[in-house]
Amino acid sequence: xxxxxxxxxxxELLKQHRRKVVFAESCTGGLVSSALTAxxxxxxxxxxxxxxxxxxxxAAWLGVPQETLKRFGPVxxxxxxxxxxxxxxxxxxxxxxxxxxxxLGPQAPQRLDGVVYFQIAxxxxxxxxxxxxxxxxxxxxxxxxxxxxxxxxxxxxxxLGDFFDESVTFQG
Numbered sequence: 001x002x003x004x005x006x007x008x009x010x011x012e013l014l015k016q017h018r019r020k021v022v023f024a025e026s027c028t029g030g031l032v033s034s035a036l037t038a039x040x041x042x043x044x045x046x047x048x049x050x051x052x053x054x055x056x057x058x059a060a061w062l063g064v065p066q067e068t069l070k071r072f073g074p075v076x077x078x079x080x081x082x083x084x085x086x087x088x089x090x091x092x093x094x095x096x097x098x099x100x101x102x103x104l105g106p107q108a109p110q111r112l113d114g115v116v117y118f119q120i121a122x123x124x125x126x127x128x129x130x131x132x133x134x135x136x137x138x139x140x141x142x143x144x145x146x147x148x149x150x151x152x153x154x155x156x157x158x159x160l161g162d163f164f165d166e167s168v169t170f171q172g
Contacts, residue, residue: 001154001158002154003035003150003153003154003157004035004038006035006154006157006158006161007035007036007038007039007157008039009157009161010036010157010160010161010164011036011039011041011042011045013160013161013164013165014042014045014046014164015041015044015045016164017164019045019095019096019164020044020045020046020047020093020094020095020096021036021045021046021047021094021095021096021097021098021160022046022047022048022049022087022088022091022094022096022097023048023049023050023087023097023098023099023100024049024050024052024062024083024084024086024087024097024098024099024100025049025050025051025052025099025100025101026051026052026053026058026074026083026100026101026102027053027100027101027102027103027104027116027149027152028100028149028152028153028156029051029053029149030049030051031149031152031153032049032098032100032153032156032157033046033048033049035153035157036157047091047093047094048091049087050062050087052083055069055074058074058079058083058101062082062083062086062087062090063082063086064079064082064083064086065082068082073112074101075101075102075103075112075115075116075117076101076117077117077119077134077136079101079117080099080100080101080117080118080119080134081099081119081121081134083099083101083119084097084098084099084119084120084121085097085121087099088121088122088123094123095122095123096120096121096122096123096132096160096163097120097121097122098118098119098120098156098159098160099118099119099121100116100117100118100119100152100156101116101117102114102115102116102117102137102152103115103116104116104139104145104148104149104152105141105145105148106145113141114138114139114140114141114143114148115136115137115138116136116137116138116139116148116152116155117134117135117136118134118135118136118137118155118156118159119133119134120132120133120134120159120160120163132163133159133162133163134159135155135159137151137152137155139151139152
C-alpha cells in the first residue's frame, strides 16, 4: 500500500477511534508526520512531532539519558521506547505516540546498516504511557537512502494503522 493510502487509513482510524497522535522521528526526518499532514482535516487528530535526528537532540528534547545512548546506542529498543513514552508525556492532548529511529546509511556500522526500530506507546487509565506495538525492520543495502526512508515511513504508518485495526481498547 502506498504512503498516501497508508496515511489516509491512519487518518480514518484516528477519526474513528477519536484519538490523537504525536510522533518522535529520527531516521525518517519527519516524513511520517508529513505524510499524515497531507490529509485534509488531520489537525483534529495529529498533535505534531519532534525530529530528533541526533543523539544530542534526543537527550536535550526528550531527555534520553546519555548513559542509555552510550550503552545501547541511539538505534536500539531502549532509546525507541524512551522516545515513544517521552513524546507522549510531553504532549498531554495525545493518546498515542509513534517513535522511529534507525540507521539508513551511509557509513552505518555493519550490524545496524538498514536497521530501524518502531515503537507505539499509548496512555493507560492512569494517563501514563505504556508500551504497545513495536517493530524492528531491516532494509537492504541495495536500496538507496531515500528508498529506505520511504519503506520506513510505509512501515510506520502500517504499524500504526494495524495497531488501531487490531487492538485498541483505550482505557484513558
